[in-house]
Structure formats: structure tokens, C-alpha cells
Amino acid sequence: xxxxxxxxxxxxxxxxxxxxxxxxxxxxxxxxxxxxxxxxxxxxxxxxxxxxxxxxxxxxxxxxxxxxxxxxxxxxxxxxxxxxxxxxxxxxxxxxxxxxxxxxxxxxxxxxxxxxxxxxxxxxxxxxxxxxxxxxxxxxxxxxxxxxxxxxxxxxxxxxxxxxxxxxxxxxxxxxxxxxx
Numbered sequence: 549x550x551x552x553x554x555x556x557x558x559x560x561x562x563x564x565x566x567x568x569x570x571x572x573x574x575x576x577x578x579x580x581x582x583x584x585x586x587x588x589x590x591x592x593x594x595x596x597x598x599x600x601x602x603x604x605x606x607x608x609x610x611x612x613x614x615x616x617x618x619x620x621x622x623x624x625x626x627x628x629x630x631x632x633x634x635x636x637x638x639x640x641x642x643x644x645x646x647x648x649x650x651x652x653x654x655x656x657x658x659x660x661x662x663x664x665x666x667x668x669x670x671x672x673x674x675x676x677x678x679x680x681x682x683x684x685x686x687x688x689x690x691x692x693x694x695x696x697x698x699x700x701x702x703x704x705x706x707x708x709x710x711x712x713x714x715x716x717x718x719x720x721x722x723x724x725x726x727x728x729x
Contacts, residue, residue, distance in 0.1 A: 559592060567593045568601050572610065581616050583643030617644045617652035625656055629669040632657045634700025663708035666701045670709060677713045 562570060567589060574580065574588055582602060589598045605611035617639055624630045624638060632653055639649040675695065678688035689710060696706045 561594065562592045562597075564593075564597050564600060567597055568604060571601050571605060575605070575610055579616055579619060580611075581642045581644055582611060582613050585611065613644050614648050614652070616642070617648045618655070621652045621656040625660065625665070629665055629672050629699075631662060631665065631669075631696075631700030631702070631705070633702070634698070637700070662701060662705040666696055666699075666705040666709045667712070669696065669699055669701070 570592060571585060571589060574585065580588070585605075586598060586602065589601065593601075602611065620639055620642070621635050624635045630638075635656070636649055636653050639652065640646070644652075670692075673695070675692055676688075678685040678692070680688070693706055693710070696709065697703070
């Protein structure tokens with residue numbers, strides 16, 4: 549059976565009450581930033597109606613980029629075990645203002661031991677300790693390092709995890725340029 553082809557006819561623009569209802573249902577399904585919600589509403593209405601709906605949602609307390617940023621940072625840290633940098637990147641991609649990003653991430657990660665969070669990430673992803681001959685261990689260690697850096701952890705936290713495993717064959721290099729003295 550062939551896939552159902554979606555209609556190419558543009559949908560009729562929604563009036564303001566219907567647009568508000570559509571926006572509330574969209575927010576009820578998944579929390580969104582203001583930019584994401586604007587993108588979702590843009591094919592359904594003109595910019596003036598979208599501005600009015602966004603203002604109404606903010607007035608009702610249904611839409612708040614500050615609350616979105618705080619919840620996003622908390623969920624990524626608690627559930628995904630992501631590092632600070634990865635959460636910052638995610639919030640910037642969602643269109644959150646830099647000041648709100650810094651505030652939310654700083655508040656969420658102020659009492660977090662980054663090395664311990666990196667260890668939790670390793671456990672969650674079931675990354676295995678490098679084994680085999682020297683060349684194989686180096687390849688596996690480099691792969692783990694890339695995964696941890698991509699997950700938003702600093703080089704200091706990555707090296708702490710590798711040191712805990714004992715005797716990495718790769719020389720420690722501070723890729724961020726910060727001194728540990």
C-alpha cells in the first residue's frame with residue numbers, strides 16, 4: 549500500500565480564537581520556546597495575529613522563555629546527563645536569549661560535580677573501559693573522549709573519567725586552554 553500523499557493545498561488561515569486554541573494545544577503537547585511556537589504558528593496565520601496570540605499566552609503564563617530554559621536545562625542534566633556546554637548549545641538552538649541561557653545553565657549546574665556527571669553519562673550510555681592492545685586502547689579512549697566532549701563536558705572532566713579507569717595511553721592535553729594550577 550503506498551504512503552498517503554499529503555495535500556499540497558495551503559490550509560486556511562486561522563482566526564485569532566482558533567489560533568489561540570491551536571497554540572495552547574501545541575504547548576500542552578510539548579513545551580516550546582517563543583521562537584519555536586512562532587514557527588509552528590506561522591503557516592496558520594498572519595504575523596499580527598501571531599503577535600497577539602503570543603502576547604496573550606505570555607499574559608496567561610502559558611509561554612515563558614525563562615521557564616522553558618530552566619526546565620530544558622534541568623531535564624537535560626537530570627535525564628540525559630549532559631554537560632553544561634551541550635545544554636547551552638541546545639538552548640541557543642531553540643532561540644533562547646543569551647542572558648536567559650546563561651542564567652538557566654548557571655543556576656542548574658552551580659552545585660554539580662562535572663566529573664561525577666560525566667561518570668553518570670558513561671554509565672547511562674554503557675561506554676566500556678578501553679581494553680586490548682595499546683593501539684586498540686588508544687582508539688577506544690579517543691572515541692570515548694569524543695563522545696564525552698560532544699556530550700558537553702570539559703576536558704578536565706573527561707580526563708578525570710579516564711584517570712579513574714586507570715592508565716590511559718593517550719597523553720593528557722588541555723584542549724580548552726585553561727590552566728589547572
